[in-house]
Amino acid sequence: MQGGLIVATTEWIPVMDDASLPEGGMQSAYPRGLNVVIARVDGTVYAVSGACAHMGCPLFTGSLAAGILTCPCHDWRFDVRTGEFLDAPEVRLTVYPVRSENGKLFINLG
Amino acid sequence: MPNIIMYTLSTCPWCRKTKNFFKQHGVPFQFIDYDLADEATQERIMAELDAHGANGFPFVRIGETVIMGYNPGRYQELLGL
Amino acid sequence: MTVETRKQTLHYFFAKVVDRLGYKFTPDEDLRDFLLEQEVLLEQKHGIPFCPCQPITRERAHNMTLVCPCIPFHRAHYDAMKRCWCGLFVHKDVTDPDSLPQIPASEVKRG
Ligand code: SF4
Ligand code: FES
Numbered sequence: 001m002q003g004g005l006i007v008a009t010t011e012w013i014p015v016m017d018d019a020s021l022p023e024g025g026m027q028s029a030y031p032r033g034l035n036v037v038i039a040r041v042d043g044t045v046y047a048v049s050g051a052c053a054h055m056g057c058p059l060f061t062g063s064l065a066a067g068i069l070t071c072p073c074h075d076w077r078f079d080v081r082t083g084e085f086l087d088a089p090e091v092r093l094t095v096y097p098v099r100s101e102n103g104k105l106f107i108n109l110g
Numbered sequence: 111m112p113n114i115i116m117y118t119l120s121t122c123p124w125c126r127k128t129k130n131f132f133k134q135h136g137v138p139f140q141f142i143d144y145d146l147a148d149e150a151t152q153e154r155i156m157a158e159l160d161a162h163g164a165n166g167f168p169f170v171r172i173g174e175t176v177i178m179g180y181n182p183g184r185y186q187e188l189l190g191l
Numbered sequence: 192m193t194v195e196t197r198k199q200t201l202h203y204f205f206a207k208v209v210d211r212l213g214y215k216f217t218p219d220e221d222l223r224d225f226l227l228e229q230e231v232l233l234e235q236k237h238g239i240p241f242c243p244c245q246p247i248t249r250e251r252a253h254n255m256t257l258v259c260p261c262i263p264f265h266r267a268h269y270d271a272m273k274r275c276w277c278g279l280f281v282h283k284d285v286t287d288p289d290s291l292p293q294i295p296a297s298e299v300k301r302g
Contacts, residue, residue, distance in 0.1 A: 119243065119244060119246070121229040121232070121233065121243035121244070122229075122243050123222060123225050123226065123243075123244075123277070123278075124277075124278070124293060125244075144246050145246075152248070156246060156248060159246065162295075162297065163295065163296060163297025164295055164296075164297065165265070165268070165276065165295060165296040165297075166242070166244050166245035166246065166276045166295075167244055167245065178293075178295035178297070178298075179292070179293030179294060179295050180292075180293050181292065
């Protein structure tokens, strides 16, 4: 059955030019108004929720080193590849699938 | 009566309970609220906490004995109440 | 923002985090209310909702392990007590928080 819902849930939303995200860099994006952080680590692009799992601080204003994103507010550290909080992996950021096509990055909010 | 000194925080409910315990039993004590103390005093208190492996407050010294955390049973025992 | 609204905001954020860690807010309402209020006042003073029961110093790395909920940074200690140091959070199966004593970290590590 081809329902409208299925189309909506598998939609890929363009967020930025692939070339505008350098290796080791991160950027904020707001697909459908949702705050996400997009980062390139070892050549692969990852997307996670942009609001800290602690108290919601904007993570893109923090720092990224070797795939570890540190929140600017109270230094909670997250692995952008898995979304895991390093000091308690049960606490995690939502991870969104990303793909690159025709020079653009697309994100799937699921 | 042994000398009693305690380190506490003005924000900590267990510190309040500790002070109340001694007050209710009519036992005189001295205290310093770490958060309201000057920097030199804070450093001295931290050094003492670290030496005992204390993570938090209250920190009570009854004579030579240190009790970390709110522990009315121990206070009673040490004071023979 | 009033102290009361900010308490509710902290409650909202913290409940989500501690749930994942196997903890819940203490059923002792007076204690919960008092501690949340102290945290809001500490946040107004320092910009950060620090622990009301443990010492902040001049060292940032130390202080960041004492931002509520600080459970992730003191897991073995708090799991042994079935509560956090302040008692704001207890293990999910705890119904009688008054029965849980404060055990200093040094004694827990000694076993
Ligand atoms: S001991 Fe409890 S109340 Fe104090 S900061 Fe840690 S989690 Fe929060
Ligand atoms: S809001 Fe990110 S560490 Fe506190």
